[in-house]
Each structure stands twice: as C-alpha cells, then as structure tokens.
Amino acid sequence: MKKLIITLAVILATFSAFTAKAQVQPGSYWSIFGGVSVPAGEFAKSFYGNFLDGTIDNKAGFAKTGYTVGLDGAWYIHKTNWAIAATVSYQDQGQLSANDAHTLAAGYQDAFGTDLGQATSHGRYQNLNVLVGPQYSFVFSKLTVDVRANVGIVKSFSTPEMDIVVTDGGIPHPFAQLSSTASAFAYGGSADLRYKLSKKLGIVLKENYVASPGIAITNTDRVNNAGRLDTKQPISIFQTTLGLNFGF
C-alpha cells in the first residue's frame, strides 16, 4: 500500500510539472471496461502450512486470476483538473482447484492427526466493488493521464465453500467453511491513460489496485482450536482493464 501511495505521489508530482505550462480543461466522462483481475498477497496464496511448526496460514485465499467488468466515471469540479470519480466493478477470482482441495485435505489431516482427510470445495469468488474518490487529470492534447485514490466497499456474492471431513478410527468428524456474502471496507488507487478518438469517444487503459482487510467468513461445526480457521478473508487484487469512455 505504501509503495502504491509513493508511486501515485511521484506520478502526480511529475505530471504536475509537465502540465503547469499548458493546462487544458478535461471533460467529465463515463466508461465501460473489462479486463484481467489478478489476486495478490494472502488472497492469492494456495498454502496450508504445517500444524506442528505453527505455520498454518489461516488467510490463504486460494483465489485465481479472473476477470473484471464494470462502469466508471469522473465528474470534474468547475475549471479544475480535479474530479470526483466512481467505479462499480464485478470480479470473478475463480475457485479452488483439485490441487487446492488436496492441499486442504492433507493439511487438515495433519493438523488433526487423523487416518483420513477429505476436502470438497464448490463455489467461486465473485464480488462487486463500489469505489469513489478524488481523481486528478493531466491533459496532453488527445491523451489524458488520470490518477485516483479510492475508498468504498466490496460486496461478496460468494466465496468458495470448503467442506472438510477428518476421519479417525472409522469415525468421521465433518466441519465447513461457508460461502460468504458479507460486505467490507475497501480501498485502493488507479492510474490510467485515456486517448480521445473523437470529441465524445475515447479508449482507456487502466491499472487498478483494490484491497480489503477482509470479508467475514462463517465456519460451522468447529469444536476444537486446531487446523486452519479462516474467519476473515483479506482481498487484494490488481486489475488491468481496457475500456471505452464517453464524454458528457
């Protein structure tokens, strides 16, 4: 996050110097976009860890590279390069693979010291981001560079459900991590290049970062304090999108 803030500050300072001489007023716009959404950090990890050496990773998300689609817009404050911007985007970050299920099965089997571990997973990471924030634009004739900071919410439609059964002495002990539809605070930043194709139409290439401290996760039938237990799934994604923007 610190790196992102520093990067945005450097970009802002650099382009402020370029645009000081020839300011052109940018116009408000909205856009549609689609692109690739890449998980990062704990959200992207497919790691269980080891029970005995205390390295169990409760926050590993097993998320996959997926896609994003959405709507975006910016409304400029009169006679300035500052705008209030908003983005609504839908993301799909995939589901657990067969390898991930094996990782969970082996991890829980080791953590509970049982004869058998079984993991079944279904459902995908699907969520909606609603973000707003200030945007500053640097206009170079047909090319505009926008940098933006965002805050908002991430609304989960589903997360992968994980059904675990550890069996010992022929006795099954089932428990589950349920799919979440919770909402959570989200923040991030973005930088984009907009190129005017006509007076009202342009294309936009954007790099976007969104993070959330975590959406609440419910677990059922957890009796003992052992093994991976995820109660809050942090989210962290980088998105590269291409879109069409339309001037008002």
Add this chain to the structure above:
Amino acid sequence: MIKLKHGVYVLLGTALFYASCSSKTEEAVQPNIANETITQASLKFTNQANPADTTSCTYTFHLDNNDNVTSVDSTTLKLKANSKYNGVVYMLDQTQTPVFVVSNEIKQRENYHLFFYQPTPISTAPVISNNSPYIPGTPVTPGQPPLNLSIVRTDLDTNNPPLQIGLTTVFTTGAASSGNLRFVLRHQPNAKNGTYAPGSSDLDVNFITIIQ
C-alpha cells in the same frame, strides 16, 4: 446511446451467467496414513511430601519388523498409602531413530487429545463430568475391596473454553489396597468436549496397582 447501454447490460449479464454456470465441485481425499506409533507408555510419579520419593510404571509393546505387536509387558505401579503424587505421562515411539517422544507431540496436539485414568475395582460409580478423568460404564463391584486411589488432571489445553488434557495429574492414595489402573488416551479430532465418548482410543492399557 441506448444501443450502447443495452450492450453494457448484455456484457454484464453474460459475465454473470458464465460465472454462475462455470462453478464446479473439487474433491480430494488424502490417502490413509499411519497414526503415531506408541511402543512404550510410562507414568512417572513424585511424592508431594518428599520429592526424592519417586515411582513409575511402564507398559511396553514389542513389535516385529512389520510393526506388528508380538508381545507386551508392564511393570506394577506401587504407591504409598495416604499420599499425594504428582504424575507425568511419558510415551515413546521406539520404532524411530532417534526414539520419538510421542508425549511431546500429544502436548502439541493437546486440543483434541484427552487422557483417562480409571482405578478398579470400585465400590461405587465415580461422578462423571466434563472434568472427570474416570471412564463411564466401568463396572461397580461392591463385594470387592476397592483400589483406594483418586485422580485429578492438572493441565489445560488452549481450546475456548480450555479443557483438561491429563499429561499431568495428581494421584491421591487412601488406605492400602490393590487393583488395576486403566490408562486410556482418547483421540478426539474436532470433537473433544471433556467427555470420554467422542473419538477413538490411541492407547488403552492396564497397570497392576498396589497401594501399600
């Protein structure tokens, strides 16, 4: 512009439809692996009134090269009458080199392991609760002189709320008597609740016990 809006709706709808339809179930079963092997289980005691007064009992499983039990032997537990002893469990896996201390691993896996200690004979059924080290269903034999021994577990795990473990205990003896001490380790993965019932037994042995 209207056509474009319709296009956006179609794009979003297609994405949502694709996402909702493409979810599949992944399932994995880890192959059966052997639990930890216990080849020797010992109870070591220190008299609270005299730390130099120590005693112990040991149960040993003798294995062949295929880890099948060929024979067992055990030593007798001898305790002084009307005394209090601090007890400690010590378990080994001697099939490993170096010898593996299983009781250390049980400590690490304390949140789903529970030890039970049942003296027999008993003249009346002991009170069984979530904190009881006694085994429900133990037959009562009023006609036989009981083994005058009571046991309290003294250690707690990190469950919430904490539950007893039984790696450490206090044994309190009464008048001279003799009988057996049944010593059981229950493995209760995601099922430990302080009672005997859930799970299965990793160890279930008897020590001849003499209080003198």
